[in-house]
Amino acid sequence: MASPSEDGDVFVDDVTVEEQRRLELEQLEMIMTKILMEKDGCERRKTAPLIAMRNELMLVKKEEIKELERERKILEELRERIKIRKEAAALKQIIDVSLFFLVLFLSFFSFLLVSTQVK
Numbered sequence: 001m002a003s004p005s006e007d008g009d010v011f012v013d014d015v016t017v018e019e020q021r022r023l024e025l026e027q028l029e030m031i032m033t034k035i036l037m038e039k040d041g042c043e044r045r046k047t048a049p050l051i052a053m054r055n056e057l058m059l060v061k062k063e064e065i066k067e068l069e070r071e072r073k074i075l076e077e078l079r080e081r082i083k084i085r086k087e088a089a090a091l092k093q094i095i096d097v098s099l100f101f102l103v104l105f106l107s108f109f110s111f112l113l114v115s116t117q118v119k
Helices: 014-118
Strands: 002-004 010-012
């Protein structure tokens, strides 16, 4: 409490000074908290579009990854089909060559038979 002195000065008790300082500190803390919250809100308003863009890009990237995986599977299937077709073409060529030599052998053999019967 304040008590007047003989000179007219007002003396303040230590408890009152401590309470006053505590109140001032609380007010400063509230002001700082308010400033930080406003700054945080401002930062959030600034970063919210960036976060939304990042999330959208992440979704696009995920879709692109899925599309690339589908394309990779299609390419693997096409490679397998090409491999099978190449193997089939090689087998067909082997069969054609084998048939050619078989016909050639049969022709030669029939020529020998005919030539031996004519004599």
